[in-house]
């Protein structure tokens with residue numbers, strides 16, 4: 001049996017509940033969101049560790065370090081949350097790939113979960129030790145960062161192995177002898193290094209946003225704001241240049257240097273460099289960074305799509321079994337609930353940051369309206385979700 005037929009047999013016989021291109025689009029979007037917080041967490045932790053070594057002699061570093069540890073802590077929780085979405089979309093349209101890799105590298109899948117737990121717990125330890133001014137905090141921060149980078153390496157191993165179905169047999173039964181150890185570990189250093197290095201421009205542009213954001217408050221001195229802005233500019237410039245070199249190397253190896261998507265990424269990097277070096281409001285720079293992140297995410301997907309269709313597995317031919325109720329429930333949850341709840345949290349976070357002293361959310365009409373709407377939608381959602389579930393259950397078992 002040829003590889004394409006094998007891959008197609010491994011698909012879910014029940015088919016997928018909606019058009020594959022929609023899952024593909026959602027994968028690209030949600031992976032970009034996952035990556036944004038991965039990069040901010042890794043960049044923020046690196047800066048916090050550097051800051052922890054300098055904060056004794058500098059008030060600026062002391063303030064920035066505390067804020068960056070906090071940023072990294074929140075980013076890890078968001079990267080985990082936002083990692084689940086692309087994982088689900090991958091499992092829908094590329095299920096043969098994901099499940100085979102989970103067998104070939106099963107031990108590493110377990111290790112990933114415990115590494116993430118250990119790395120995140122140590123990050124909390126770093127946070128408390130840093131707050132207390134403990135001398136061992138730097139060491140704890142470094143160990144936490146190394147473990148989280150290792151978790152990223154494992155994620156890369158799974159992604160990289162999953163797009164090489166032509167090697168699966170060789171890894172599963174090297175020399176004809178079946179290897180069930182689950183210890184396969186194959187990676188691509190250039191691709192990984194490029195993705196991890198993106199944490200520098202992400203961190204640099206975040207620092208520019210942060211300095212713009214706090215610049216309207218009286219309790220942050222102009223000296224501190226320009227310290228953060230200069231640091232952000234330096235990190236973003238260096239990071240963009242380093243990422244550009246690694247990107248060119250990766251594309252050269254993939255034979256995609258002149259692909260329109262690669263060229264669009266190069267253009268976005270040049271635009272970002274110009275914006276970072278100018279004095280333009282950094283929120284516009286972040287807009288371009290979002291476009292660059294979506295392009296990179298689309299390129300990753302293009303590489304996979306191209307490889308898989310070359311092997312005879314085309315996601316657009318995936319058998320479809322449209323399930324309208326699930327589709328409507330998903331879209332309504334995603335759009336109505338998602339946008340209202342995120343709108344509420346973001347509005348509140350913005351206002352908390354912009355307020356001197358304590359922000360009383362109950363006295364703010366917009367935040368109060370959004371909060372009430374979110375609670376009402378959650379209650380309605382629960383009634384519909386469980387009511388519908390019960391109805392389906394009893395309909396199928398009794399009738």
Ligand code: HEM
Pocket residue numbers: 031034038079080081083084086087088090116148149151152153155156157158159160162191192195196300
């Ligand atoms: C600190 C922890 C993590 C780091 C540093 C990290 C980093 C990465 C990196 C670098 C990639 C790209 C790999 C590549 O394209 O070569 C990736 C992909 C991915 N990550 Fe994460 N990740 C972390 C945690 C998670 C978690 C907890 C989840 C799920 C809940 C997750 C879900 C995903 C998914 C679905 C992909 C795409 C896989 C594919 O396309 O085949 N990640 N991650």
